[in-house]
Amino acid sequence: MALVNENYLKLPGSYLFSEIARRVNEFKANNPEADIIRLGIGDVTRPLPTAVVKGMQEGVEEMGRSETFRGYGPEQGYQFLIEKIIENDFTPRGVELSADEVFVSDGAKNDTANFQELFGIENIMAVTDPVYPVYVDSNVMAGRTGKFNIEKGQYETIVYLPCTEENGMKPSLPETHVDMIYLCFPNNPTGMTLSKEELKQWVDYARENRSILLFDAAYEAFIREEGVPHSIFEVEGAREVAVEFRSFSKTAGFTGTRCAYTIVPKEVKVYDSKGEAHSLNQLWLRRQTTKFNGVSYPVQAGAVAVFSDEGKKQIKETIDYYMENARIIREGLQDAGYTVFGGVNAPYIWMKTPNNMDSWQFFDKLMGDAHVVGTPGAGFGANGEGYFRLTAFGTRENTLQAIERIKTRM
Ligand code: MLT
Numbered sequence: 001m002a003l004v005n006e007n008y009l010k011l012p013g014s015y016l017f018s019e020i021a022r023r024v025n026e027f028k029a030n031n032p033e034a035d036i037i038r039l040g041i042g043d044v045t046r047p048l049p050t051a052v053v054k055g056m057q058e059g060v061e062e063m064g065r066s067e068t069f070r071g072y073g074p075e076q077g078y079q080f081l082i083e084k085i086i087e088n089d090f091t092p093r094g095v096e097l098s099a100d101e102v103f104v105s106d107g108a109k110n111d112t113a114n115f116q117e118l119f120g121i122e123n124i125m126a127v128t129d130p131v132y133p134v135y136v137d138s139n140v141m142a143g144r145t146g147k148f149n150i151e152k153g154q155y156e157t158i159v160y161l162p163c164t165e166e167n168g169m170k171p172s173l174p175e176t177h178v179d180m181i182y183l184c185f186p187n188n189p190t191g192m193t194l195s196k197e198e199l200k201q202w203v204d205y206a207r208e209n210r211s212i213l214l215f216d217a218a219y220e221a222f223i224r225e226e227g228v229p230h231s232i233f234e235v236e237g238a239r240e241v242a243v244e245f246r247s248f249s250k251t252a253g254f255t256g257t258r259c260a261y262t263i264v265p266k267e268v269k270v271y272d273s274k275g276e277a278h279s280l281n282q283l284w285l286r287r288q289t290t291k292f293n294g295v296s297y298p299v300q301a302g303a304v305a306v307f308s309d310e311g312k313k314q315i316k317e318t319i320d321y322y323m324e325n326a327r328i329i330r331e332g333l334q335d336a337g338y339t340v341f342g343g344v345n346a347p348y349i350w351m352k353t354p355n356n357m358d359s360w361q362f363f364d365k366l367m368g369d370a371h372v373v374g375t376p377g378a379g380f381g382a383n384g385e386g387y388f389r390l391t392a393f394g395t396r397e398n399t400l401q402a403i404e405r406i407k408t409r410m
Contacts (some may be wrong), residue, residue, distance in 0.1 A: 005141070005143075007140055007141050007142065007143040008141060010140050010145070010147055010148055010155070011137060011140055011141070011148075012148070015133065015137065016133050016375070016379040016380070017040070017041045017375075019379070020040050020041065020363075020373065020375060020379075021041075023363070023364075023367070024036065024038070024040075024367070024373055027367055027368075034371045035371055036367070036371050036372075036373060037371060037372045037373065037394065037398045037401060037402045037405075038373045038394070038398075039329075039372060039373060039374050039390045039391050039393075039394050039398075039399070039402055040373040040374055040375045040391070041375070041391070042188070042250065042347065042348065042391045042393055043255050043391075043393060044249070044250060044253050044255050044322075044393045045393055045394055045395050045398075046253055046318045046321060046322070047253060048252070048253045048254075048257065048302070049252060049253065049305075049306070049310075049311055049314035049315055049318065050310075050314065051305040051306075051308050051310040051311035051314055052252060052253070052302040052303070052305045052306060052311060052314075053302070054305065055301045055302040055303075055304060055305030055308075055311075056257075056298045056299065056301055056302035056305075058301060059297050059298030059299075059300070059301025059302065060298045062297070062301075063297060063298060070297050072293055072294065073293075073294040073295075073297055073300070074294060075288050075289045075292055075293060075294045076100070076102070076103045076104060076285065076288060076289075076294070077102065077103065077104025077105075077261065077294065077295065077300065078104070078297070078300050079099060080300075080304055081104055081300045081303055081304045082099045082102045082104065082261075083099065084304050084307040085102055085104075085246075085261060085307075086099065086102060087307070088307045088312075089230075089231075089246070090231065090233070093230060093231060093233075093234055094234065095231055095233040095234060097233075097263060097265070098266075100266075100281070100285075101263055101264055101265050101266060101281060102261055102262075102263055103261060103262045103263075103264065103284060103285070103288055104259065104260070104261045104294070104295055104300065104303075105259075105260050105261060105262060105288075105292065105295065106258040106259065106260065106292075106295050106299075107247065107249070107258050107259075107260050108216065108218045108245045108246065108247035108249065108260040108262075109134055110260075111245050111260060111262045112132075112134055112135060112138070112182075112214065112216055112245050113134050113135075113137075113138035114138070114287070114291075115214060115243065115245075115262070115284070116138055116139050116142055116144065116180070116214075117142065117287060118270065118280060118283045118284060118287065119144075119179070119180055119212075119270065120270075121142065121143055121144055123144065123179035123180050124157065124159060124176075124177065124178045124179050124180070125139055125144060125145075125158055125159070125178065125179065125180040125181070125182070126158070126159040126160070126161055126174050126178040126180070126181045126182070127158060127159075127160060127161065127181075127182045127381075128160075128161045128162075128163050128171045128182070128183065128184070128187070129154070129160040129161060129162050129163065129380075129381040129382060129383040129384070130163060130189050130190065130377060130380030130381040130383055130384035130387070131182065131184075131380055131381050132184055132188045132189070132216070132380070133379065133380065133381075135182040135214070135216075136155065136158065136381075139158070140155060144157075145157050145158050152382060153378070153381070153382035153385070154381070154382050159174050159176060159178050160381065160382070160383070161174060162383045163187070163190055163192070163383060164383055165339075165341075165352070168192070169187070169190040169192040169341055169342075169350070170192065170194060170198065171183075173201060173202070173205050174205075177209055177211075178209070178211055179209075179210075179211050179212070180211065180212055180214060181202065181205075181206065181211055181212070181213050181214065182214045182216070183202060183213055183214070183215050183216070183232075184215075184216035184217075184218070184219075185199070185215075185216075185217070186219040186220065186222060186223060186228075186342075186345050186346035186348075187219075187342070187346065187348075188216075188218070188219065188346075188348055189342075189348055189350055189375065189377065189380045189384065189387075189389040190341050190342050190348070190350040191326075191341060191342015191343050191344070191345070191346035191347070191348040191349060191350050192341055192342055192346070192350075193223065193225075193228045193345045193346070194229075195227065195228065195229070196227070196229045196234060196235060199229055199232060199235045199238075200235050200236070200237075203232070203235045203236070203237045203238045203241060203242065204237070206240075206241035206242070207237055207240060207241055210269075210271065211241065212241060212242070212243065212268065212270065212280070213232060213238070213241055213242040213243070214242075214243055214245070215232040215242050215243065215244045215245065216244075216245045217230065217231060217232070217244050217245065217246055218245060218246065218247040218249065218250060218260075219250060219346050219347065219348075220246070221250070221251040221315070221319055222250070222319060222322070222323060222326075222345060222346050222347050223345040223346075224323060224344060224345050225344065225345055228345055231244060231263075232244050233263070233265070239265040239267045239268070240265075240267045240268060240269075241268060242265070242268065243262065243263065243264050243265075243268060243280065244262065244263040245260070245262050246260060246261050246262070246263070247259075247260040247261075248260060248303050248306060250347065250393070251306070251315060251319070252303070252306045252311075252315050252318070253318065254303070257299055257302065258295065258299065259295050259299050259300065259302075259303045262284070264280055264281040264284045265281065266279060266281045268280040268281065270283070321396070322347050322392045322393055323347070323392065324396070325347075325392035325393070325394060325396060325399040326343040326344075326346070326347055326348075326349060326392035327343070328396075328399050328400060328403060329343060329349045329390050329392060329399060329402075329403060330342075330343035330344070330349050332403035332406070332407065333349065333351055333390075333403070333406070335407070336403075336406060336407045336410075337354075338351045338352065338354065339351065339352040340352075343392065347391060347392040347393055348389055348390070348391055348392070349389070349390045349391075349392065350377070350387055350388075350389055351387065351388050351389075351390065352386060352387055352388075353377075353386055353387065353388050354410075356386060357386075358378070358385065358386075359376035359377040359378040359379075359384065359385055359386060359387060359388055360376045360378060362376065362388050363375075363376040363388070365410070366388075366406070366410065369409045369410060370402070370405035370406055370409045370410055371405065372402045372405055372406065374388050374389055374390045374391075375388070375389040375390075375391075376388060377389060390402075
């Protein structure tokens, strides 16, 4: 008899975005004439930049010629891409990295979900609340959490760090010891950021407690304001305690193409039961070389074009486009009397539901009355209840139309 991994049975029936897709499909089946605008899952709508397409085409051509054909590539990514990542995303910010600290992958979702494998099952983890559900669900699957407490809407043994209106959506340091801390800034879902001084407190906590910061910077390219750190490694001491996840998905339209990377500095250490230190970089290399065969050559050839002059210009245009959508949503909702957060340095707008409406009720009402789909805050955790997330990744036309409908139909 094959036994199930019972940790999976602790999870809610479906992943948040699958549940939303299910509800939307059901609504569409019952209302075939409804013109639905999707501002739910953070999926991009702008096409790949032409520089990227050209890079991919050249990569495909090379794969079709015997002189330039390539078989398995290095699991951690081609040097040509890694060098450009360091040169463009880190060196200008005063962050020094060596090539073997960068691991190219097929997505930050996978990396953030897989990285927990390197940690002992007895580690105590902390997440902000609300939080991107992948951090929690992947740890539940691994057995690092207790049961789901339905009343609290939280798993036992996870330390939740509330991000509320009262604390300006900024998590406080944990009151009890934690070993693994997931932070995402600019934040998904609240769209808020932390200053360098605020991030420094987390680095100091991690150094004092020998904890690890799992820092998701997937949205760093959307930072508009000066002085907001783009990388945790801009903070002194972070190389000892932090790992950073980055993605081409939202920055360069790679949600369907898949390319990302993770930075694991050589100084970051985890400990065995005898107190001996082990390099997280070496462990991640071991994991990736065993379980992953690298991102396809044409995709990496496309990703490197993001750093060409043409690529940079085109990506800037795309990001400007989405951030104008963010402004339209943020200001439109404010005009309509809603309380909103985010949308200044991030492509997400986090709004309070009106009249303390439950967030799934608001989801149903918005879909039913305005034919607009967003993401209910409760899907991101107990402290997301009473909130709702809209993304700026729609088309301009749909974004304008969605705000118009919210103003007139809600
Ligand atoms: C989101 O909507 O939160 C993101 O699209 C999820 C993801 O990037 O996996």
